[in-house]
Amino acid sequence: MEQALNIGTQLDWIVLVIYMMAMLLFGSYFAKYNNDTNDFFFGGRRFTWWLISMSIVATGISSHSFVKYSAMGFKYGFSSSMSYINDWFFVPFFLFGWLPIIVYSRIRSIPEYFERRFSPSARFFVTILQLLYLVGYVGIGFLTMGKAILPLMPEYLTIFGFQIQITLMGLIWVTAVIVGIYITFGGQTAVIFTDLIQGAMLLFAGLFVFFLGVAYVGGWSSFWNLLPPAWKVPFAGFNSPAEFNSVGAFWEDAIAGSVGFLFMNMGLIMRFMATKNVHEGRKAATINILFMLPISAIVVGGGGWVAKAMFEQNATIFPSNMTADQVFVFVSHILAGPGMFGFIIAAIAAALMSTVSGLLNATAAIWVNDVDKPVRIWLKKAKKDDPSDEVRAMKVARISTAAFTILGILAVYAFKSYPTVYQAHAFFHATLTPPLMIAIFFGAFWRKFTPAGLLTTVIGGISLMLLGHRYPQELIGPIAHGTPFDAAHPYTYMAALYNLIVCVVVAVVVTLSQKQLQKISNAIKRNKNNKLIMYSLIATAVAIVLFDLLVVFAKLDLLSLDFTFFLTLLMSGFVALISTHFVKYDPEAQTLGLTIWSVHKAKEWFKGSKLNEREGENVLVHFKVVDGEEDTISFSHKDMKTMEAEVGDLVYISDTRKWLGGLKSCHSVYGEPHNEDGIVYIKNLHLTKGLFVPGQLLEAEKEM
Amino acid sequence: MPTFFNSWLPFLYLYIGGGIFFTAGMIIIRKSKAIDMRLKRDRFWWKVMIFGFFYFALFHAILITAALYL
Structure with missing residues (x-):
């Protein structure tokens, strides 16, 4: 896999370069939405479920997913989808346990939860484990991306007369610089919005290859009949072969993987923390598991399934020395024309960029919240909850993002020594996940669990x-x-x-x-x-x-x-x-x-204050900016009654254009009511935070 | 040809084993009152969670049946 195969055309490279540049500009554009670390790490906690759900898809599908699951799909059939449709068992624990706990306790990182629930020493150990886990993940992400894309590249690229040799590490450095720039400036908002595009590209590219393949072999009926019967079963053998079996997938993926992904992946947790409220987070998680994951199973495995049908129809279509890991590359090359092939390469790059950008943002969050801030408080250079420290924290967030990008690349050099990236990944993952997983699970659901435990x-x-x-x-x-x-x-x-x-x-x-x-x-x-x-x-x-x-x-x-x-x-x-x-x-x-x-x-x-759980209706209002510094906004008596709201309750106002996904919105507190129906009085701070457009209608929703 | 060992046995293992974790989760969220069944919204989520379990079980069962008999 680590050699150039030169199966792309000039047009493919142009598509790839344009895509990379577009992502760089698009991601950096969101820098204006970062006023503080809350915005940088959690996107201001304002987004709607569909935006977060798409972001989770982009995070969940990594670049190696296409290569790995297409290989499994080619070798074993529909059972390659096993790990995408076995995630429901821990949903009750997540939706009504971990998700409300992390949102309502206002923690900013998983290690912070451990300090509050257990002790500073627990936070120390968990911080080390989390940083190792995330930096290692970033390194593995870069490595798998390089290994997946390198075979598609020519050995040399000529730009303005200069001949540049394409190497694995060279490719990784270029991608890392692009991801590093847009995440360093754009923060979580950039991650979420670039994920929207990248997630859509991933889904489209995977489905495109699958449906083209089905058409290539003569339609659905031919596809179904060409596949050997054992390829159509959605499960691998119960306990064999050693490399792929159902009982192993149950423990490694349905149990350990699901809890690891939902509960301890800081990158994913930060996506949920970026939703406007817990209810919206529940919707994002549910839609993702119920619908997006089964679709993702086709997206990442479909290439392998159609390749098997094509192989059964005409075995000579693929090179005799093709390995299972090269299936996705070859099947895409056969099915897609010039330009479209470049688009598929870009989709693989998108998978890497969205996964790694989320992880880098999460790593920086842990550095700022669990290392930099506690150390400064301990050295008495900062006070707890000191707002003046925010400017410095933002600088640290950006510098640490850049630093962790470089550390991620350096981790690639360490992982390169393993015979396969999956061996490195499996050992690394199996060693770091279970203790953290048990710590989180018992911490959140078992009152008796102690720091000693x-x-x-x-x-x-x-x-x-x-x-x-x-x-x-x-x-x-x-x-x-x-x-x-x-x-x-x-x-x-x-x-x-x-x-x-x-x-x-x-x-x-x-x-x-x-x-x-x-x-x-x-x-x-x-x-x-x-x-x-x-x-x-x-x-x-x-x-x-x-x-x-x-x-x-x-x-x-x-x-x-x-x-x-x-x-x-x-x-x-x-x-x-x-x-x-x-x-x-x-x-x-x-x-x-x-x-x-x-x-x-x-x-x-x-x-x-005391909860007000009466269920009211949302209201549509125009806004008027009034003087004042207090974080309260005021509605008319009638509008307050429609929302079943009381002074002091929490409120969320957003631009009524649903396609913005909550980008122009903010949270506040109900102030004293007035008599102008259909008007909300907001302050300058809300205008700055929400970037509301004058004359644009807003929707107000009582939170609790 | 698919056998019991790569069709219904993994299905039963997945949904009985996973079902134990799922049921434990449903019991804990009720006992801890994390889900408040007096609220319309929470009642909705209770139904969604039960639906999800059977949705995936049915999805797998249909795929196995199709693989074995179509």
């Missing part, structure tokens, strides 16, 4: 997972449901089940042992050598972690597996005791409003 899950859980990676046959084999052992990629999917089990067991055992741990901690406190005891425990735990790392990465068999496993469990126990001893935790205060069991409290905090 969390920290032990992160440290002990990861150590046990690494042992599973080192001894797959012994540790994963017994729970692998009979999936074959592949020495080169041992239990790629079933490792997820093992990882989940060890993290859940550690989290549950430590949390349920909290009273006993507290008793031991108290006994140690009463001992005059308490410091010596605790430092000895810390030193022993660190030594065992280092020992585990040597066993796993240096492949040293110093002790038997049983004893190594026992030592790791012992270390987990020490971590639980150390956390219980040192971390200050108030279970009452630190769960209030931060778990599903008290989400109503979070809603009250969000509003700042």
